[in-house]
Amino acid sequence: MHPKLSTRGLAKRYGAVNALLPTDLDVLPGELLTLLGPSGSGKTTLLQMLAGLVEPTGGQLFIDGKDATDLPAGERGIGMVFQSYALFPHMTVAENVGYPLRMRRRKPAEIDADVASALAMVKMDAFGARYPRELSGGQQQRIALARCFVYRPGIILLDEPLGALDKNLREHMQGEIRSLHRELGATFIYVTHDQDEALSLSDRVCLMNDARIEQIGSPRDLYDRPVSRFAANFIGQSNLLDGRVDAGGFVWRDRKLAVADAGANSLPKASLMVRPEVVQVVPAEQGILQGTVRELVFQGSDIKLIASLPGGEEFSARVSCKTPHPQVGEAVGLSWDPQHAVVLSR
Numbered sequence: 001m002h003p004k005l006s007t008r009g010l011a012k013r014y015g016a017v018n019a020l021l022p023t024d025l026d027v028l029p030g031e032l033l034t035l036l037g038p039s040g041s042g043k044t045t046l047l048q049m050l051a052g053l054v055e056p057t058g059g060q061l062f063i064d065g066k067d068a069t070d071l072p073a074g075e076r077g078i079g080m081v082f083q084s085y086a087l088f089p090h091m092t093v094a095e096n097v098g099y100p101l102r103m104r105r106r107k108p109a110e111i112d113a114d115v116a117s118a119l120a121m122v123k124m125d126a127f128g129a130r131y132p133r134e135l136s137g138g139q140q141q142r143i144a145l146a147r148c149f150v151y152r153p154g155i156i157l158l159d160e161p162l163g164a165l166d167k168n169l170r171e172h173m174q175g176e177i178r179s180l181h182r183e184l185g186a187t188f189i190y191v192t193h194d195q196d197e198a199l200s201l202s203d204r205v206c207l208m209n210d211a212r213i214e215q216i217g218s219p220r221d222l223y224d225r226p227v228s229r230f231a232a233n234f235i236g237q238s239n240l241l242d243g244r245v246d247a248g249g250f251v252w253r254d255r256k257l258a259v260a261d262a263g264a265n266s267l268p269k270a271s272l273m274v275r276p277e278v279v280q281v282v283p284a285e286q287g288i289l290q291g292t293v294r295e296l297v298f299q300g301s302d303i304k305l306i307a308s309l310p311g312g313e314e315f316s317a318r319v320s321c322k323t324p325h326p327q328v329g330e331a332v333g334l335s336w337d338p339q340h341a342v343v344l345s346r
């Protein structure tokens with residue numbers, strides 16, 4: 001499949017600051033890709049260069065295989081939704097949604113029909129005559145979405161569009177964005193710094209760190225096979241043991257811990273990642289590791305058990321609230337299936 005959008009060496013510098021190092025990225029037609037990363041990692045800069053709002057200092061951008069590096073923003077067939085809804089306060093909802101169509105000099109009858117169907121898609125058909133100030137934050141964000149896709153752009157860029165909403169509304173709107181994405185069939189590129197949002201929304205996640213792409217893959221890939229300590233820590237929770245890889249095994253404090261795939265090479269500096277949910281808490285003598293329960297944190301559906309290892313490191317597991325579990329101060333064993341332990345180079 002040919003990419004809908006590609007960058008080759010696309011880069012941005014502000015004086016001495018690299019906002020984005022030379023970056024190659026391919027986005028497939030109809031996929032929902034999230035750009036995930038900490039503040040300052042370059043997500044917005046990349047998005048704004050795709051939109052044509054920021055001029056690159058190097059590299060190229062291709063849309064549908066054609067060089068679009070110097071194409072004006074208005075000719076890229078790209079729609080954009082920002083965190084600040086930026087609705088026009090003096091226009092009604094229907095006038096706001098119809099604005100991009102009026103700019104494109106479409107016939108009034110066509111505009112009315114398209115506005116009505118865009119409002120129906122975001123379930124706001126009854127609100128056409130209201131003004132933005134008469135709407136809640138979630139309703140305003142729906143109008144901003146409708147105004148973006150009313151003219152059917154092939155690519156829709158969303159920059160933290162749900163950032164201003166509370167948790168429940170955010171989750172609800174995530175579901176709506178997923179179904180809008182399915183209905184529109186457009187390519188979505190979605191910026192967020194919220195890992196849960198990225199994991200639940202995306203076909204693929206592009207994880208960014210320090211002005212470059214750290215890892216790109218399906219949510220499952222990133223969760224199960226992080227390529228670095230940064231990726232392991234940024235997505236989900238992880239236990240990390242620092243050691244080395246030697247003759248196909250992981251060596252931690254002179255002990256060899258079984259791993260499914262340590263690779264053929266030896267690595268003098270490596271970490272072993274074990275997600276808390278694959279750790280079983282067993283009697284001390286049966287554990288791969290031994291520790292002492294330091295803290296039990298109630299988390300609703302389960303309890304996070306934090307154990308201290310003899311060297312003082314923390315190692316956590318999830319235990320059920322429904323069955324008996326060890327108490328603070330008890331000695332425990334920590335065990336896991338070696339298939340679920342991932343070796344990372346440091």
Ligand SMILES: Nc1ncnc2c1ncn2[C@@H]1O[C@H](COP(=O)(O)OP(=O)(O)OP(=O)(O)O)[C@@H](O)[C@H]1O
Pocket residue numbers: 014017018019020037038039040041042043044045046193
């Ligand atoms: N106009 C500018 N002038 C100078 N430096 C800038 C400018 N815009 C961005 N930067 C710098 O480029 C880097 C990347 O910024 P960018 O806004 O792309 O990050 P981000 O990942 O979107 O962060 P956030 O999640 O906080 O929005 C940062 O170090 C930032 O300070």
